[in-house]
Amino acid sequence: MFEGEVRVRFAPSPTGPFHIGGARSALFNWLLARKTHGKLILRVEDTDLERSTKESEENIKEALRWLGLDWDEGVDVGGPYGPYRQTERLTTYEQYTKQLLESGQAYYCYCTDEELEAERQSLLAKGEMPRYMGKCRHLTEQQKKELTEQGHKPTVRFRVPQNKQIMVNDLVRGEVAFDSNGIGDFVIVKSDGIPTYNYAVVIDDALMKISHVIRAEEHLSNTPRQILVYEALGFAVPQFGHISLILGKDRTKMSKRHGATSVDQYRQLGYLPEALVNFLSLLGWSPSGEQEIFSLEELMAEFSAERLAKNPAVFDIDKLNWINAHYIRQISPDRLLELALPHLQQAGYIENEISTEQRNWLIKVLISVQEHISYAAQVVEHVAVYFNDDIVFENQEAKEVLTDPAVMPVLDTFKNKLVELEVVDAQGIQGLLKSIIKELKVNGKKVYMPIRVAITGNTHGPELTNIIPLVGKERVLGRLASTLAKI
Numbered sequence: 001m002f003e004g005e006v007r008v009r010f011a012p013s014p015t016g017p018f019h020i021g022g023a024r025s026a027l028f029n030w031l032l033a034r035k036t037h038g039k040l041i042l043r044v045e046d047t048d049l050e051r052s053t054k055e056s057e058e059n060i061k062e063a064l065r066w067l068g069l070d071w072d073e074g075v076d077v078g079g080p081y082g083p084y085r086q087t088e089r090l091t092t093y094e095q096y097t098k099q100l101l102e103s104g105q106a107y108y109c110y111c112t113d114e115e116l117e118a119e120r121q122s123l124l125a126k127g128e129m130p131r132y133m134g135k136c137r138h139l140t141e142q143q144k145k146e147l148t149e150q151g152h153k154p155t156v157r158f159r160v161p162q163n164k165q166i167m168v169n170d171l172v173r174g175e176v177a178f179d180s181n182g183i184g185d186f187v188i189v190k191s192d193g194i195p196t197y198n199y200a201v202v203i204d205d206a207l208m209k210i211s212h213v214i215r216a217e218e219h220l221s222n223t224p225r226q227i228l229v230y231e232a233l234g235f236a237v238p239q240f241g242h243i244s245l246i247l248g249k250d251r252t253k254m255s256k257r258h259g260a261t262s263v264d265q266y267r268q269l270g271y272l273p274e275a276l277v278n279f280l281s282l283l284g285w286s287p288s289g290e291q292e293i294f295s296l297e298e299l300m301a302e303f304s305a306e307r308l309a310k311n312p313a314v315f316d317i318d319k320l321n322w323i324n325a326h327y328i329r330q331i332s333p334d335r336l337l338e339l340a341l342p343h344l345q346q347a348g349y350i351e352n353e354i355s356t357e358q359r360n361w362l363i364k365v366l367i368s369v370q371e372h373i374s375y376a377a378q379v380v381e382h383v384a385v386y387f388n389d390d391i392v393f394e395n396q397e398a399k400e401v402l403t404d405p406a407v408m409p410v411l412d413t414f415k416n417k418l419v420e421l422e423v424v425d426a427q428g429i430q431g432l433l434k435s436i437i438k439e440l441k442v443n444g445k446k447v448y449m450p451i452r453v454a455i456t457g458n459t460h461g462p463e464l465t466n467i468i469p470l471v472g473k474e475r476v477l478g479r480l481a482s483t484l485a486k487i
Contacts, residue, residue: 002393006038007211010064010071011201013045014056017262018063020315021216021246021254024280028243030069031281031303031470041208042074045201047194052087063263066271068296070245073208074185074420081208086200093195096203096233097156097188102434108154109136111149131184137190150412156189158199158229166224171212171241172308186225186417198225200216206235213240214305241305247311270339270376272331275324283313293326302433321374328373333363339376340366347380347388361470368466385456393457401459407450409440414451414482424473426465433464454483 008029012022031042042064046052061076073079083089100106109132111119120130137159139147147154163179168389188199195203205213220242230237246254260266266276278294286307287294294302328336337359344350350358369382393399401407417432418424436447452464461467468476 004035004211005097006033007041007209008033008038008214009041009043009074009205009208009210011043011045011204012060013048013051014053014060015048015051016056017264018056018060020261020263020266020280022060023063023067023216023263023276024246024283025243026064026069027067027277027280028285028303030071030306031299032212033072034300035303038211039072040070041079041081041210042077043204043208044075045197045425047086047197047200049087049194050305057460059264063267066267067263069277069279079132086204088194089200089204090193090195092207093189093200093203094193095195097195100158100188100232101156103232104159106156106158107185108139108144108318109185109187110139110144110152110154111135111155112152122431129182131182132186136183137185153191155187155191158225158232160185160225160228166227168220168227168240170220171214171239171305172310173220173242176223178221180224180228183224183228185385188229198222199229200371202226202229202233202235204407205238206230206233212239212241212305214243214308217242217245217310231240241308242310244309246283247312247314249314250317250444251312267378268342270379271320271324271342272339275320275327279320279323282319283315284309293323304394325374328375329371330338333367336366336370336376338365340379343377343380347426349380349383364466365470368462368470372462382461384463385458385467389457389475389479389482391457391479391486393453394459398453398457398459401449402452402483404450406442406446409487410436410442410447410450410483411454413440413479414447416475418468418473418477421473429465429468455479 004128010022010026010029012018012026024141027417030040042061044057044060046057048452057075064071067155071077072082073081078084097106101108104409112131115135116132117442119133121164123130123133125262136154136157144154160180168176168178170176186198187196189195192262204210214321223240223242226239248254253263260269263276267273274296277296277299278292281294281303282297285303286309287302288307291298331339340362344362345352350362353364365383365386366379367483369379371380372382413436414432417435421428421432433444433447440447448464449459452461452467455471456467456479471479
């Protein structure tokens with residue numbers, strides 16, 4: 001049982017849109033911190049100078065805030081162990097590099113990229129794991145001087161001890177053993193003076209007093225290198241936990257071919273942050289009971305690291321849509337309108353500015369389809385019946401509905417009764433439809449379906465008691481006349 005303050009970190013590299021896998025890692029760290037009354041630190045690992053951008057950093061921070069995941073220390077917040085961007089910590093890394101060089105636990109390596117690639121290919125040809133074979137391990141001062149004079153810019157390599165078993169006591173995977181002989185001396189500082197990930201992350205985690213490192217399974221292979229650096233610098237090793245991979249439904253690693261992969265894409269499609277958090281929490285973590293719908297507060301109460309799974313998690317878009325649809329049905333009309341507006345504007349259904357009267361009308365339209373959408377982008381398709389007066393039959397089945405000889409009396413009676421109807425509201429339309437059924441002595445479907453197809457072109461959609469009042473008498477009569485002219 002861990003004693004002391006739980007301090008976890010989320011440390012993304014700002015090299016592109018915030019990936020859904022990164023969001024899940026952030027969520028699990030946040031839940032562990034909140035469950036244990038600990039701290040979450042947000043650190044930006046921006047030492048990939050060519051690919052890191054301020055835009056990506058802002059995208060990550062905005063996505064975290066949208067998901068409701070705050071942080072206690074880190075970028076934008078500050079704290080006692082800053083700075084929290086790696087490029088602002090270079091002098092700190094230099095101090096520890098000097099220490100390792102002076103103790104002989106690291107050394108300068110002058111090998112060229114071509115030499116390293118030749119060594120790699122040679123090992124592969126022998127069926128061995130590629131690793132650095134230690135060519136520069138024992139260079140003399142004179143040799144280093146000559147290589148420097150020849151223009152070689154050295155890297156700094158960590159001297160990996162031989163014949164050592166490195167044990168990782170993983171929260172998720174239990175004990176995992178690594179043999180140091182299969183690792184090879186690895187670069188900790190590149191020739192441009194920038195530290196590598198496996199080096200900088202150790203110094204940062206140690207100095208920021210990180211107690212638990214919860215991260216993706218793909219980092220497990222990095223862990224023995226990092227443990228060696230912890231030990232060489234005399235730092236305490238944190239508790240590691242490597243969470244499962246996220247796979248697509250075809251059980252291959254999730255990628256763009258499986259659909260949207262960034263948090264921002266789901267936001268733009270009109271998914272709700274609480275639904276995405278709920279869904280992500282179930283990817284690689286299992287609650288104690290059968291409950292599947294969780295608020296953030298419920299997740300905080302229920303979460304335990306012991307229930308993190310090591311088996312791959314499958315990203316099932318149908319499951320996400322089911323969860324999101326649940327949340328969509330719960331939201332207020334105003335929030336529904338806020339979600340739907342960008343999609344309605346993009347479809348050209350409404351202008352950027354809407355009047356109070358339009359707003360009130362739109363809210364009624366959206367409420368009529370609220371039960372039928374899984375995310376806000378689907379609104380466009382579902383509300384088309386309210387905007388498109390030019391009737392186009394959705395398919396052959398819809399066309400055939402109007403070929404029945406019994407259809408014309410229904411449509412004629414509907415038109416005459418609608419013309420006479422004074423109050424066109426849900427109650428009035430309900431009464432009108434019932435009177436047609438009674439008068440023509442036909443069942444409901446023989447009335448509802450031809451009217452629906454005649455005024456929308458579709459066989460499915462919102463209730464007629466919603467469509468007709470919201471489209472309005474004049475527009476409905478105009479649509480009806482257009483359809484009658486076609487048949």
